[in-house]
Amino acid sequence: MKRLLPLMVIALLFTASAMASEPPVYTGLLSNTGAGGYDTVSYFETGQPTKGSSNFTAEYQGATWRFANAEHLARFKDNPERYVPAYGGYCAWAVSQGNLAKGDPKYWTIKDGRLYLNYNQSVQDQWLEDPDGFIRQADVNWPRVLE
Template identity: 80%
Template sequence: MNRLLLVLIATALIFTTTAWASEPPVYTGLLSNTGAGGYDTVSYFETGKPTKGSSDFTTQWQGANWRFANAENLARFEANPERYAPAYGGYCAWAVSQGYLAKGDPKHWNIRNGRLYLNYNQSVQDKWLDDADGFIRQADANWPKVLD
């Protein structure tokens, strides 16, 4: 077989295999294993703004690496990850409400009833904010079925 044909077969197998596999419970991107894009999820609650985490303060949870700005935030997350991790594993909350998955961008966020929600971009977040409570109900009904 020639090299091009082997590459095409290998590519087809990769895409076929990943199409049948369920998605991971935490969005990390294609070339990363870091939740929330490396942002310190505790910082949203503590300072009201996203802060980049450091590789010096890292933990693993639900198959992803999570970074924090300091040891105190790392300890808070480790004591209660469900409180600080973004809803729907950091996937776009609006997309989950619509029944599909899309990346969540840690720069487009909202805290509602003590939960952190990420959205794909600013225009999606604007749409989300028009009826966040309704979209949360829809997303809760779709989660985690959308991972399959």
């Protein structure tokens, strides 16, 4: 029995992790910060990603969102759905392919008033070839990919 106990513990841990779903917002492994700590309002207001500050934060969808200033924080609080990246900040192209990957706030697009993040420049280039088609497919795949 003593020899079986470690195997039973491993089996239990594997089963529990296999049943767990992914969080709706990508925050990274050791973080609880959405969009890598970038101010998601800044993409819309300045057209540039700007790092947020720990002085201006909001909790939404289980993640902490940071903002560069009080005005951006207030805008987010008034309408968080407008400013949270599509697919919780996971890579939009990966979601369109039925997968999850981290979204990098440095590789982004705003399309029809929605912020989309991608994994890296190569993926961003692919995304830009047909964003409408990838969005349609990602919408179909989301939230199934979280399961």
